[in-house]
Amino acid sequence: MNNTVRLTEWAEERGMEYHRALRLAKRGHLLGAKKVSDNWIVAEGAFVLEPPPAGKDARAQIMGKRLLHPRLPAVRASIRGRPIVITTYNYAGGSGKTTLARDLAVLIAAAGSRTLLIDTDPQASLTQWINDEVHASRPGLERTVHVTYTSSEEVPPLPDPFELDPQLHFIPSTMDLATLERYLHSDPLQIANLHDAIAHAGSGYDLVIIDSPPSLGQITVGNVVAADYVIIPVEGSAKGLEGLVSLIKNLAELQRLKSRSLRERRSISIASLVPTRVESRLSFTEKLNAALEQVSQKLFAPLSPPLTARPSAYTKATSERTPLPLLPRRNGAVREAADELRAVAKFVIDQVVQREREAHGE
Numbered sequence: 001m002n003n004t005v006r007l008t009e010w011a012e013e014r015g016m017e018y019h020r021a022l023r024l025a026k027r028g029h030l031l032g033a034k035k036v037s038d039n040w041i042v043a044e045g046a047f048v049l050e051p052p053p054a055g056k057d058a059r060a061q062i063m064g065k066r067l068l069h070p071r072l073p074a075v076r077a078s079i080r081g082r083p084i085v086i087t088t089y090n091y092a093g094g095s096g097k098t099t100l101a102r103d104l105a106v107l108i109a110a111a112g113s114r115t116l117l118i119d120t121d122p123q124a125s126l127t128q129w130i131n132d133e134v135h136a137s138r139p140g141l142e143r144t145v146h147v148t149y150t151s152s153e154e155v156p157p158l159p160d161p162f163e164l165d166p167q168l169h170f171i172p173s174t175m176d177l178a179t180l181e182r183y184l185h186s187d188p189l190q191i192a193n194l195h196d197a198i199a200h201a202g203s204g205y206d207l208v209i210i211d212s213p214p215s216l217g218q219i220t221v222g223n224v225v226a227a228d229y230v231i232i233p234v235e236g237s238a239k240g241l242e243g244l245v246s247l248i249k250n251l252a253e254l255q256r257l258k259s260r261s262l263r264e265r266r267s268i269s270i271a272s273l274v275p276t277r278v279e280s281r282l283s284f285t286e287k288l289n290a291a292l293e294q295v296s297q298k299l300f301a302p303l304s305p306p307l308t309a310r311p312s313a314y315t316k317a318t319s320e321r322t323p324l325p326l327l328p329r330r331n332g333a334v335r336e337a338a339d340e341l342r343a344v345a346k347f348v349i350d351q352v353v354q355r356e357r358e359a360h361g362e
Helices: 007-013 018-026 097-110 125-129 132-137 175-186 188-201 218-226 238-262 282-299 311-319 332-359
Strands: 004-006 030-036 039-050 059-062 065-068 074-076 084-088 115-119 162-165 168-171 207-211 229-235 269-276
Touching: 004 007, 007 018, 007 039, 018 030, 018 039, 030 332, 039 332, 059 097, 065 332, 074 332, 084 097, 084 218, 084 332, 097 115, 097 125, 097 168, 097 207, 097 229, 097 311, 097 332, 115 125, 125 132, 132 162, 175 188, 175 218, 188 218, 218 238, 229 238, 229 332, 238 269, 238 282, 269 282, 269 332, 311 332
Parallel strands: 084 207, 084 229, 115 168, 115 207, 229 269
Antiparallel strands: 004 039, 030 039, 039 074, 059 065, 162 168
């Protein structure tokens, strides 16, 4: 491990009792801690993982609603002063990218991670769907990432977020954000602004989830440059598969851009390919799974459990401006969709934690 300190120093810097830090390290809940001879040392960038509560019927609460606990660990990355940033990435429309970002953010926040969800799509679908209060407020450009990307300050600011819950904050979008594309084309040096703003102003969050536009414009480029990980939703169709190889190639180009603009050696990792809107026909599903497995292995991209096409459940969530995991489970389609989302959220977080462990040499 590079840039390590003794566990005693690490705990003292964070105002944590040494015995608590030692207990976390021994239980494997302090990611980046390692015992060398008789001493515990901690890597720079270490953070805490709190396991989910025992019992399959454990409950969580988010946005004033109770739900089954997502069965995810709470990722306490804010303890290192920098959140983990995940960007949804697919420049084809119809992949379910926005609903996936919304629902994953809600489940991750419900598990105990302080989460910031950012809408950067000028279509502002996420802003319309997240809840009534945000939709009714009709936010202007001053509440969007326009403030961040156009800033000339050395440390660009983040706009004031909406507090959907103490654990979940939200930065909205508006159709006027489309003007940002022209601005970033004329001043490409601003492309790293969101990365810099999150690195400094986002230190109170554990995770940041960014929903990108369905295009390979400058906003999407900036969002990927800001990311540690990307999630790629893949529509369960021939069209979705055809576009996947192109997506991955473009991601490699964006990685080179990030390395040049930020001088960062750490690559952008694919946290998961997420099959979405998968038809339930067995013959089609088997062909799709085989094709996705082949692509997954070829590109070293983890393949998550699928999200089945359930139009009635997702339409209900959209029309009620309520994240799907928060809808009543008495509706069969809603219950099944919510359970699939919980499985995807667990897979994504498990992949992120595994990559972070590898980065720390564990």
